[in-house]
Amino acid sequence: MLGTISLRQKRFIPLQSVLVIAVSVLLIVLANETAFGQGNEKLIQEREMNLVWSANHGQGEQIFFSTYKKNDWSIPVQISDSEELVFQPVSSVGDDGKIWVVWTAMEKNRGLLQFSVYDASHWTKPRQIDTGMDDNRATTLIVDANNVPWIAWTAVDKSYSDVFWSRWNGKSWDSPVKAHSDNTVPDTHPALSRDETGQVVLSWKTYANGKYRSVFQVWDGYQWQGLAAASAEKIRNEKNSKVKELPEIPSFIKERHKATLFLKGKAGAESIPLSHF
Numbered sequence: 001m002l003g004t005i006s007l008r009q010k011r012f013i014p015l016q017s018v019l020v021i022a023v024s025v026l027l028i029v030l031a032n033e034t035a036f037g038q039g040n041e042k043l044i045q046e047r048e049m050n051l052v053w054s055a056n057h058g059q060g061e062q063i064f065f066s067t068y069k070k071n072d073w074s075i076p077v078q079i080s081d082s083e084e085l086v087f088q089p090v091s092s093v094g095d096d097g098k099i100w101v102v103w104t105a106m107e108k109n110r111g112l113l114q115f116s117v118y119d120a121s122h123w124t125k126p127r128q129i130d131t132g133m134d135d136n137r138a139t140t141l142i143v144d145a146n147n148v149p150w151i152a153w154t155a156v157d158k159s160y161s162d163v164f165w166s167r168w169n170g171k172s173w174d175s176p177v178k179a180h181s182d183n184t185v186p187d188t189h190p191a192l193s194r195d196e197t198g199q200v201v202l203s204w205k206t207y208a209n210g211k212y213r214s215v216f217q218v219w220d221g222y223q224w225q226g227l228a229a230a231s232a233e234k235i236r237n238e239k240n241s242k243v244k245e246l247p248e249i250p251s252f253i254k255e256r257h258k259a260t261l262f263l264k265g266k267a268g269a270e271s272i273p274l275s276h277f
Helices: 017-032 041-045 229-245
Strands: 048-056 061-069 086-093 099-107 110-119 127-129 137-143 149-156 161-167 187-194 200-208 211-219 224-226 259-265 268-273
Touching: 048 086, 048 099, 061 086, 061 099, 086 137, 086 259, 086 268, 099 137, 137 187, 137 268, 149 187, 149 200, 161 187, 161 200
Parallel strands: none
Antiparallel strands: 048 061, 048 259, 086 099, 099 110, 110 127, 137 149, 149 161, 187 200, 187 268, 200 211, 211 224, 259 268
């Protein structure tokens, strides 16, 4: 699907000999090293797997993307072209094949959300998501069964971080909605996923009774519904199981805390930061 994308596209990666040499070295490394551990090929083939990460290859920190197809990783593609710091990228793929990537860009001490979409033949030029807030980060992303992308993230509304969410309406992102009622405690680590039935699940951590606890909500088609403790525990166990089953980290990711792996299979879909395993 991404075979027509080249690192030589001027739109995303300038024609610089240093980068061409670096990519050649990377391809040699990938050709001679097994990116994943032995015995995991069946697992790999049953899942769609993409990686997004930020890295500096001489042009400042930029966002890169690679997908695992036919027992190999595609050539990393640069999808941002920012003079400011960009970080915390996440990706998700719909059943229509479109790839969505969202990240945070620092601009004049403001944390702004940006996104790009791969549709059939090219990546769109990065666009800003207007949230009306200045400190947007810790973004999570999922595309639902109707091929509608959802995002959730943290931002400081008053004095503590809160979790907000939005959906793509076909032309732009809807106005942000707070995922929880007003409170005076920090809400952090949002995570969006699709379960095995295709429903969108949103979770995050909130502070209560002297400790952090996880909150899980599922979208019933009209609104968020809180999940019972048993259902939340099942989701938590399934997520932990996915992490344990994952193969070794690809060798070209040098700073795993800057990368996120997207997984999609029969059990659902979600993005998992590489720092979690």
